[in-house]
Amino acid sequence: MNALADEAARQLEAAARAARAAAADLARAPRPAKDLALREAARAICDAGPAILAANEADLAAAPDLSAAFKDRLTLTPARIEAMARGLKEVAELPDPVGRTLSEWTRPNGLVIRRIAQPIGVIGMVFESRPNVAADAAALCLKSGNAVILRGGRESLRSVAAIHAAMASGLRAAGLPEAAVQVAQTADRGFVGAMLRAAGLIDLIIPRGGKGLVTRVMEEARVPVLAHAEGLCHTYIHGAADPAMARSILLNAKLRRTGVCGATETLLIDAAIAPGLLPVLVADLREKGCEFRADDRARAICPDLPAAAEGDFATEWLDSVLSVAVVDGVASALAHIRRYGSEHTEAIVTEDAEAAAEFLNGLASAVGIWNASTQFCDGGEFGFGAEIGIATGRLHARGPVGLEQLCTYRYHMIGSGQVRP
Amino acid sequence: MNALADEAARQLEAAARAARAAAADLARAPRPAKDLALREAARAICDAGPAILAANEADLAAAPDLSAAFKDRLTLTPARIEAMARGLKEVAELPDPVGRTLSEWTRPNGLVIRRIAQPIGVIGMVFESRPNVAADAAALCLKSGNAVILRGGRESLRSVAAIHAAMASGLRAAGLPEAAVQVAQTADRGFVGAMLRAAGLIDLIIPRGGKGLVTRVMEEARVPVLAHAEGLCHTYIHGAADPAMARSILLNAKLRRTGVCGATETLLIDAAIAPGLLPVLVADLREKGCEFRADDRARAICPDLPAAAEGDFATEWLDSVLSVAVVDGVASALAHIRRYGSEHTEAIVTEDAEAAAEFLNGLASAVGIWNASTQFCDGGEFGFGAEIGIATGRLHARGPVGLEQLCTYRYHMIGSGQVRP
Numbered sequence: 001m002n003a004l005a006d007e008a009a010r011q012l013e014a015a016a017r018a019a020r021a022a023a024a025d026l027a028r029a030p031r032p033a034k035d036l037a038l039r040e041a042a043r044a045i046c047d048a049g050p051a052i053l054a055a056n057e058a059d060l061a062a063a064p065d066l067s068a069a070f071k072d073r074l075t076l077t078p079a080r081i082e083a084m085a086r087g088l089k090e091v092a093e094l095p096d097p098v099g100r101t102l103s104e105w106t107r108p109n110g111l112v113i114r115r116i117a118q119p120i121g122v123i124g125m126v127f128e129s130r131p132n133v134a135a136d137a138a139a140l141c142l143k144s145g146n147a148v149i150l151r152g153g154r155e156s157l158r159s160v161a162a163i164h165a166a167m168a169s170g171l172r173a174a175g176l177p178e179a180a181v182q183v184a185q186t187a188d189r190g191f192v193g194a195m196l197r198a199a200g201l202i203d204l205i206i207p208r209g210g211k212g213l214v215t216r217v218m219e220e221a222r223v224p225v226l227a228h229a230e231g232l233c234h235t236y237i238h239g240a241a242d243p244a245m246a247r248s249i250l251l252n253a254k255l256r257r258t259g260v261c262g263a264t265e266t267l268l269i270d271a272a273i274a275p276g277l278l279p280v281l282v283a284d285l286r287e288k289g290c291e292f293r294a295d296d297r298a299r300a301i302c303p304d305l306p307a308a309a310e311g312d313f314a315t316e317w318l319d320s321v322l323s324v325a326v327v328d329g330v331a332s333a334l335a336h337i338r339r340y341g342s343e344h345t346e347a348i349v350t351e352d353a354e355a356a357a358e359f360l361n362g363l364a365s366a367v368g369i370w371n372a373s374t375q376f377c378d379g380g381e382f383g384f385g386a387e388i389g390i391a392t393g394r395l396h397a398r399g400p401v402g403l404e405q406l407c408t409y410r411y412h413m414i415g416s417g418q419v420r421p
Numbered sequence: 422m423n424a425l426a427d428e429a430a431r432q433l434e435a436a437a438r439a440a441r442a443a444a445a446d447l448a449r450a451p452r453p454a455k456d457l458a459l460r461e462a463a464r465a466i467c468d469a470g471p472a473i474l475a476a477n478e479a480d481l482a483a484a485p486d487l488s489a490a491f492k493d494r495l496t497l498t499p500a501r502i503e504a505m506a507r508g509l510k511e512v513a514e515l516p517d518p519v520g521r522t523l524s525e526w527t528r529p530n531g532l533v534i535r536r537i538a539q540p541i542g543v544i545g546m547v548f549e550s551r552p553n554v555a556a557d558a559a560a561l562c563l564k565s566g567n568a569v570i571l572r573g574g575r576e577s578l579r580s581v582a583a584i585h586a587a588m589a590s591g592l593r594a595a596g597l598p599e600a601a602v603q604v605a606q607t608a609d610r611g612f613v614g615a616m617l618r619a620a621g622l623i624d625l626i627i628p629r630g631g632k633g634l635v636t637r638v639m640e641e642a643r644v645p646v647l648a649h650a651e652g653l654c655h656t657y658i659h660g661a662a663d664p665a666m667a668r669s670i671l672l673n674a675k676l677r678r679t680g681v682c683g684a685t686e687t688l689l690i691d692a693a694i695a696p697g698l699l700p701v702l703v704a705d706l707r708e709k710g711c712e713f714r715a716d717d718r719a720r721a722i723c724p725d726l727p728a729a730a731e732g733d734f735a736t737e738w739l740d741s742v743l744s745v746a747v748v749d750g751v752a753s754a755l756a757h758i759r760r761y762g763s764e765h766t767e768a769i770v771t772e773d774a775e776a777a778a779e780f781l782n783g784l785a786s787a788v789g790i791w792n793a794s795t796q797f798c799d800g801g802e803f804g805f806g807a808e809i810g811i812a813t814g815r816l817h818a819r820g821p822v823g824l825e826q827l828c829t830y831r832y833h834m835i836g837s838g839q840v841r842p
Contacts, residue, residue, distance in 0.1 A: 024759070024785070027785070028782060028783065105804065107802070107803075107804055111793060111797065111802075113803060113804075118785075120815045120816065121785075121815050199639075203815040203816070204815070204816060218620075219620075222643075224645060224814075224816045242838070245838040248838065248840055249838065249840060251840075252840035252841060253840075256840070256841055338445070360833050361449060362449065363831070364445070364448070364539075364542075364831075365831065366831055366832065367831065367832045367834060368831065368832070368833050368834070369833075369834040369835075369836065370833070370834070370835045370836060371835070371836040371837055371838055371839075372532060372834060372835075372836025372837075372838070372839040372840070373839065373840045373841050375840075375841040376532065376834060376836075376839070376841055378841075381528070381532075381841065382528075382534060382832075383526065383528055383534075393645075394541045394542050394624040394625070394829050395541065395624070395625060395645045395816060395817045395829060396816045396817040396829075398829060398830060398831055398832070399831070399832050408815050408816060408817075408819060409819060410784070410785075410786065410787055410788065410789065410819055410820070411787065411788045411789070411803075411819070411820050412781050412789050412790075412791070413788060413789070413790040413791070413793060413797060414790075414791045414792070414793075415790065415791060415792040415793025415797075416792055416793075417663070417666040417669065417670065417792055417793070418792075418793040418794065418797070419669055419670060419672075419673035419674075419677070419793070419794045419796075420673060420677055420794050420796040420797055420799075420802065
């Protein structure tokens with residue numbers, strides 16, 4: 001390990017130890033203190049608007065060769081700063097997830113057992129150069145009683161540091177430990193590496209960003225990770241679908257926003273209904289500028305569709321492109337999804353309740369939808385108020401990760417002198 | 422990597438791929454089929470009793486230089502075989518954890534969202550040379566709809582293979598995929614290494630055994646692990662404890678069984694009550710053969726107690742030895758536990774409800790107990806029917822891991838044509 005990486009690892013360890021100590025206090029903080037910290041941080045972000053914008057301009061000036069999309073994600077504006085502050089105030093309004101009694105029962109020997117929600121501890125947040133993620137993530141961690149270490153993309157360090165200063169001032173104003181929100185002070189990539197290896201110091205890593213970032217985090221992390229590497233979502237139009245509903249759902253699932261992880265990337269359509277319906281669906285989407293990659297059976301119905309190449313069904317387009325395959329009923333659709341899917345979100349459109357049940361029960365995906373758009377896979381749409389991400393792993397939490405999913409649990413057992421026979 | 426390890430990795434990959442395919446079927450298996458498989462496996466274990474005993478004798482004969490304790494864990498007897506079969510039948514009686522609706526709500530737009538319990542997938546079970554763990558673990562995985570790959574200590578391979586044959590015949594009899602229960606066919610340690618690296622093939626590793634095994638698994642695994650490396654449990658006798666209750670609880674917590682992870686290893690006692698009570702507690706335990714390692718303040722009260730050495734308070738004795746420290750109230754007890762504990766189980770004995778609440782809320786441990794023995798940290802005592810282990814990590818499950826904890830969840834969203842605005 002070189003000297004720079006050594007130094008980054010030392011910085012991470014110091015940050016994580018301070019975060020862990022703060023986490024113990026934050027875990028017991030009453031709701032009013034946490035909400036006050038969030039509202040004061042919101043105010044501090046507004047007050048510090050000019051300073052945050054100046055930091056952001058310095059970040060932009062230091063990295064002149066960015067793509068337009070990258071630059072857009074990195075750029076802060078007065079409106080975006082206001083939106084961050086509003087986000088903090090919204091999180092303050094959400095119920096406190098900590099201390100909820102999740103279940104309670106009494107044993108025959110009189111012992112009362114309670115399962116109680118508690119914060120996870122220290123969360124490591126690794127994200128791309130999108131500074132507003134720092135405020136969102138810090139707010140959700142704070143409200144759920146978790147300390148957080150923020151590491152944004154190195155192009156955004158000045159912006160993130162300015163936002164962090166506002167979060168710290170909110171914590172101070174509420175008498176909560178400032179160390180509960182930490183930020184990487186170095187652009188060295190070794191800091192991220194140290195975070196991913198920090199088992200025992202960091203309890204959970206949440207990466208936010210593109211597939212490249214998330215995959216790297218998943219592969220390198222020795223700490224548990226909650227994330228999705230991709231959202232290769234399917235909409236399956238079953239033979240008993242209502243055609244008008246199928247048109248409206250597919251249009252929304254594919255094109256409402258093409259860059260979100262819940263956007264449909266592949267249309268599966270039953271052979272029984274495809275000859276009449278597929279040309280209509282294609283026309284709807286094409287009118288909105290959508291392109292297609294179709295299998296041979298779909299091209300037999302719509303010969304003008306471009307042929308899908310090897311790998312197209314495994315591609316998360318995140319764009320106005322739709323893969324299309326004709327299938328033969330629920331089992332055939334499930335087989336396609338099992339082969340190419342990412343266990344994120346899949347929808348079936350059908351009027352046949354039995355087919356819907358067979359489809360939903362046959363999925364391993366985090367979210368299965370009957371007769372609605374895949375774009376509903378979102379913490380806000382689930383009623384969580386806010387989300388820190390979407391998880392497609394098998395452990396702890398799946399689907400949108402909100403305040404409740406940022407908690408773990410513990411047991412309290414209340415006795416009256418019981419001993420075990 | 423040498424050729425042997427390569428071969429072990431290939432074997433693991435083949436086993437894991439077969440297990441994953443079987444897991445998809447097992448996840449949808451109805452309860453009667455799973456219960457039938459368990460009862461038929463129980464019968465097969467009884468029928469194959471002589472073959473299992475012969476395999477076990479061959480294991481014992483092949484490893485003549487074992488310690489008495491090791492040999493005892495490895496040895497099967499007709500009574501132990503019967504107990505294994507009984508265990509399988511008991512798991513068949515437990516409720517099916519799969520498919521439970523964990524929560525359900527309706528959104529303002531009419532979407533109904535259900536959170537539903539589902540199996541995790543493929544579980545890797547790494548255990549020491551205790552063959553009965555194979556039957557217990559396979560039964561719990563099967564009932565919870567998970568496929569399992571069993572890797573027992575290499576001294577027990579023949580015994581585990583014989584037990585596995587009985588499990589396979591139960592699966593066959595119930596029309597369930599035999600591949601749902603896999604067993605390592607090799608004594609090569611590379612097989613365990615391959616299991617621990619099998620991210621994407623194995624969803625969860627559960628190690629069962631001593632601290633050495635569990636720590637190695639935790640350090641090496643790239644797959645999520647559910648386990649506890651040690652149970653350094655504390656019983657804290659608060660100043661307002663009922664002395665008779667304190668005596669009875671401590672005796673049970675320390676000595677009922679000293680080798681279990683829920684056994685108390687350290688007594689913390691308030692300075693206010695120690696002068697009168699500590700000598701009585703020491704006499705109770707000493708009468709039963711318990712030894713002590715005491716701090717200076719305890720030795721000032723009971724001068725004949727041996728002095729605790731550096732590291733004694735961080736030692737899980739798993740024996741008739743008790744570390745003793747005098748503390749000054751709840752905060753002082755919590756500070757000691759935070760410094761030396763393993764976040765497993767801690768108890769407070771007190772008649773003061775406020776002190777109890779302060780103690781329980783201040784713990785990060787998986788289980789906090791008020792006025793009962795730490796030895797209640799057990800799946801059976803929690804009412805789970807059976808447990809595959811105890812977890813002290815922060816994610817997914819904490820405390821006893823039973824059938825419900827062997828499940829994850831997914832969402833079903835039921836619409837009537839909703840699209841996202």
